[in-house]
Amino acid sequence: MANGERAIQFAIREDNREHQFKQVWVEELDDVFSDVARYYDRANHVASLGLWNYFRKRFLSTIDVQSGQRVLDVCAGTNAIGIALLKKQPNLEIHAMDRSKAMQEVGYKLACKLGMHIDSTIGDVHTLPFPDNHFDVVTLQYASRHLRIMDVCREIKRVLKPGGHFYHCDMLRPANKFVEWSYYAYLRFCLNFTSLLFRSSASTRGCKEYFINALRMFYSADEFSDLLRDVGFEEVSSQTLLGGMIGYHTAMKPLST
Ligand SMILES: C[S@@+](CC[C@H](N)C(=O)[O-])C[C@H]1O[C@@H](n2cnc3c(N)ncnc32)[C@H](O)[C@@H]1O
Numbered sequence: 001m002a003n004g005e006r007a008i009q010f011a012i013r014e015d016n017r018e019h020q021f022k023q024v025w026v027e028e029l030d031d032v033f034s035d036v037a038r039y040y041d042r043a044n045h046v047a048s049l050g051l052w053n054y055f056r057k058r059f060l061s062t063i064d065v066q067s068g069q070r071v072l073d074v075c076a077g078t079n080a081i082g083i084a085l086l087k088k089q090p091n092l093e094i095h096a097m098d099r100s101k102a103m104q105e106v107g108y109k110l111a112c113k114l115g116m117h118i119d120s121t122i123g124d125v126h127t128l129p130f131p132d133n134h135f136d137v138v139t140l141q142y143a144s145r146h147l148r149i150m151d152v153c154r155e156i157k158r159v160l161k162p163g164g165h166f167y168h169c170d171m172l173r174p175a176n177k178f179v180e181w182s183y184y185a186y187l188r189f190c191l192n193f194t195s196l197l198f199r200s201s202a203s204t205r206g207c208k209e210y211f212i213n214a215l216r217m218f219y220s221a222d223e224f225s226d227l228l229r230d231v232g233f234e235e236v237s238s239q240t241l242l243g244g245m246i247g248y249h250t251a252m253k254p255l256s257t
Pocket residue numbers: 029033074075076077078079080081097098099100103123124125126140141142143146147
């Protein structure tokens with residue numbers, strides 16, 4: 001597919017995703033994560049059958065950070081990535097941004113317990129309140145399905161220094177139809193089970209189908225690589241787990257633009 005045609009296809013898909021989910025993104029997700037904050041990490045351990053830490057370690061193994069670097073974790077939630085990066089390299093300046101105060105409060109307490117400092121910004125990541133060419137590294141884990149991801153990737157590219165790296169991890173839409181179908185069936189079971197186990201609020205229970213539909217309309221690993229290239233990143237590479245259910249992407253902002 002020619003570059004221009006591909007850009008139009010992505011724009012249409014992003015418009016469709018926004019059209020379908022805007023109400024949830026704008027009006028409901030904040031309530032969901034206010035509820036989920038108190039059991040987010042425990043629920044993920046249960047839903048992943050104990051593989052949650054392994055998935056995160058896999059992501060961390062793709063991330064290269066050097067002493068003194070400035071890092072932004074977009075949609076940082078409970079600061080799992082910021083904390084793990086500081087364990088790997090204590091001399092980092094870490095900034096976390098998320099719209100959910102409740103998730104960041106949990107993240108703040110977790111970081112404090114370990115004597116770590118993570119600078120927190122509360123806000124919508126579609127506009128990053130940071131200057132151009134500011135960060136050496138930007139990370140984004142498990143949130144892209146809730147965003148107009150192409151716009152956020154453009155913002156990420158803007159705030160990265162030339163030669164800086166973007167590291168992405170998320171649940172992706174498996175390219176194989178049978179894997180995709182099994183994945184949604186398992187997720188539906190998990191969402192029902194964890195919402196009972198952790199006594200989820202009515203708003204969280206009301207969003208169960210959204211979580212599946214958001215994945216259904218999201219990108220496969222190869223499509224996400226193309227999206228990153230379309231935004232203007234270079235050296236895009238990807239790895240997948242479990243038949244493409246989880247994907248890890250690495251991309252670099254070009255040295256000259
Ligand atoms: C599934 S959690 C992931 C948290 C964390 N990155 C992790 O890996 O554990 C998704 C996070 O994205 C945040 N989020 C969703 N939409 C957002 C937006 N438009 N702006 C900022 N944060 C957003 C939510 O508040 C939530 O904390």
